[in-house]
Each structure stands twice: as structure tokens, then as C-alpha cells.
Amino acid sequence: MMAAGGWWLLLLGAAGLVSGVPPVRWLQVTEEPEIKTLLGLVEREYNSASGREDVYRALRVSDVRRQLVSGIRYDFTVFLGRTLCKKGDEKVLENCRLHDSASLTEIQCKYSMLVFPWANETKVLEQTCSQEDLMKESNEPSSDPSIKAEDEMLETLSLFKDFVTTYNKKYKDDEEALMRLQIFSQNLKKAKEIQEKDLGTAEYGVTKFSDLTEEEFRTLYLNPLLSSQPPRPMKMAAMLADPPPAQWDWREHGAVTEVKNQGMCGSCWAFSVTGNIEGQWFLKKGSLISLSEQELVDCDGVDKACGGGLPSNAYEAIEKLGGLESEQDYTYMGHKERCSFSGSKVSAYINSSVEIPKDETQIAAWLAQNGPVSIALNAFAMQFYRKGISHPFRILCNPWMIDHAVLLVGYGDRAGKPFWAIKNSWGKDWGEEGYYYLYRGTGACGMNTMCSSAVVD
Known part of the structure; x- marks a missing residue:
């Protein structure tokens, strides 16, 4: 020691x-x-x-x-x-x-x-x-x-040393480093509490967000508008009569781009929507194109850029603009800039958008038939999520406090536990190569409360 x-x-x-x-x-x-x-x-x-x-x-x-x-x-x-x-x-x-x-x-x-x-x-x-x-x-x-207590402190110091090395953390001075160490120590206890109460197979612990307070994490990476503003009314998608297949994953069918990173910007809503449209465009036009989130951050006049937004508003903004440019033409910067959208560079467009029913069987059926779905959920357990199927207590991850938009790309079963496969926008160095696996069948963390998709004719 x-x-x-x-x-x-x-x-x-x-x-x-x-x-x-x-x-x-x-x-x-x-x-x-x-x-x-x-x-x-x-x-x-x-x-x-x-x-x-x-x-x-x-x-x-x-x-x-x-x-x-x-x-x-x-x-x-x-x-x-x-x-x-x-x-x-x-x-x-x-x-x-x-x-x-x-x-x-x-x-x-x-x-x-x-x-x-x-x-x-x-x-x-x-x-x-x-x-x-x-x-x-x-x-x-x-x-x-x-x-x-001393042994615990030394173990914490060891974990903190590995943390700053793994995630290349830099602090301006020793005072900030000490403050981050103290926050890190408290977060280890929080992760342990979440682990003890989880009903799934998830592992919680040190992540790249372990030196952030809960308030900092929410401010920098989450989206408060999802639960504080009602979504724009959309047409309800038609109910599907046929039952969904036992499992489905659009990553295996070429409809999902690489995991992206929103950075310290509450632009998850833009990533959720572009991910959905990337899948829709692929299924209708046969071409998988990485589309621009920065265009939405800069040019969506209704949403709040890094301050949050709603997928329903983003669809309408894209229709009014005339489409989305590619990621290559309109690169993501992670902060709001002057809108520089060019109609001549449009790589994909949409014709309308629909709301998907809240029934999880219907969500699975719609996804398997029509492509990845934009959803929102309560990110309570995600700050410290590492891997496995997350299944927090409902009271800790209530469905009416949704604060993060993501992309539902598939579903399946692991050792008897049903799950949703969710593409996140925090980079590949979070979760399972950038993905979150959430328990399926109970509306866990409100994942079924705000499901939608663009429509490409």
C-alpha cells in the first residue's frame, strides 16, 4: 500500500x-x-x-x-x-x-x-x-x-489515479484537483447505491463523468426541456397488427451510423433526430449518410441549441429548412454558431413525422418494420453506467422526469432478461461501446413516453 x-x-x-x-x-x-x-x-x-x-x-x-x-x-x-x-x-x-x-x-x-x-x-x-x-x-x-476508512481512502485514490489517466483529465490547479477527488469519492458511493438497488444485470461504477456533480452532469449533458415543455402535436403512427419478431437490431442491417459525441452540450435531441433520419433515409433511399447535428444546433430557431430541445420541434425545423446537410459538409462544433445552412448541400430530407404508440410491443413492431426510433428517457442511472442491462427501481427512475434523448436501434434478450438496445451520443468510451441496454417491458425510465420518427416518402 x-x-x-x-x-x-x-x-x-x-x-x-x-x-x-x-x-x-x-x-x-x-x-x-x-x-x-x-x-x-x-x-x-x-x-x-x-x-x-x-x-x-x-x-x-x-x-x-x-x-x-x-x-x-x-x-x-x-x-x-x-x-x-x-x-x-x-x-x-x-x-x-x-x-x-x-x-x-x-x-x-x-x-x-x-x-x-x-x-x-x-x-x-x-x-x-x-x-x-x-x-x-x-x-x-x-x-x-x-x-x-484509511483503506477506503487509499482505494479511492487508486481509482482516481486510474480515472484521470484513462480519460486524460486535466485540472487547472491543485485546488480543483482536490475538489474533483472529493466529488469522485462521493460518486463512488452513489454508484454503489445504484448498483445495490438495480434489478437488472448492469454494472455501475467509474465512468468519464465520475468527477462531475449531479447538477454539473445535468447542465452539461442532459436536456431539461424534455420534461418541462410539451412536444409539438404529431400524427399518430398506425397500429401494427403483426407481432414483432423475437429480436431485432438495425446495426446488423446497415441502418445505423457510428456512435457520435455531443460533448459538453445539451444537444442530445439533435443526435436522436439525425440518427432516426439516417435510418429512414437508408431504408427508403438505400444510402447511409451521417447527417449534421450542428445544422440543428445553429438553425433550429425554436429549440435551445446546447440548452436542450424537443425532437418534435426538430422535425418541423428540418422540413422548413428543406433538409439536412451531411456531417462532412456541416461539421459538429459542440456549441451554437451562426446558421450557415446551404440548400444546395442537402443530403437528406423528410416529408413529415409521426408519434409512435406508448405500448412497448407496438414500439418493437414499429421499429422492426420501419427503422430506428427517436426516444427520450430519464437518465438517472446513466452517469455511472458501464455495461449490462440497466433496470433501476421505478421510483428512482420515474417516467415523468425524462431528460435525455437517444436512439432506439433494437431489442432482444440476454440470459432471460429482455432489453432495448439504445444508441447514445456520449462517445464510444461510455457504456458498451457507446450503447446503453435498458430493461424492456415495464416502460423503464419512461423510455416509451416520447417515441417518434421522421417520415421519408
């Missing part, structure tokens, strides 16, 4: 979280450089303040506790032994031979210190010393619950 201070420097320096902090090599527990540094300070302070002529040096340390606060707080007990050196001797303290009576005159000191590794600063918070008879010392291991 690595000392907490070593971990902290490793995170700031070697992981590149803060510029100007030199890389730190991997430290072994036997070296414990942070503890050695603290003991050196203890020796200097004790010998400087004591009225004794003899010099004392640290023999051992026990009951070390570490706590991450504004810095790293160390609480520990150190035992000092009398040496043959006298004050003023020009000798290295660790080379001073112990006095024959050192075991009988041992000094026990309890210290609390606050260390700021990034500033090379240490503050002594508390210090008390008393002479103890070694025969009274117990060699039994401590059963203090703080040991468990």
Missing part, C-alpha cells in the same frame, strides 16, 4: 493533473517517505524545545491515521529514544547510537500535522509528549475503525 501523500503527489504530478509538479516515482510501503519526513520534523522540534542535553531520535511510529481535508492530515504516535549524542554535535542523527537506558527512558509523543504536498508546507496542529515505560506498551494490532 502506498502512503497517502505519495499518492497525492503521484496524482498531481505523474498523472499530469497540475502543471509544474514534477513526476513522482512509484513508492513502496517499506520506504514511507512522507512518514520519514514527518518524523524528521518531530525530531528537530522535540530536540529544539527540550531542556535535555541528550539528543533523542525516532525509534518507531504507530497508530498512523490519514484524512483528506484541505490538505492531508496525519495523526500518529511516535516513540523517541535517548542517544549518546549531545546537542551541538555535528553528527547525522540516524547514526547516533542509542543510550543503554533508551528502553527505560523512551518518550511517547502524539502528533497531528496538516501537510500540503503541492506547497511543500507542513503545519503542526497538536503535539503532546510523555515518558512511558515500554513494558506497558501493548503489541496488539489496533482495531480502530479509522483503519478501514
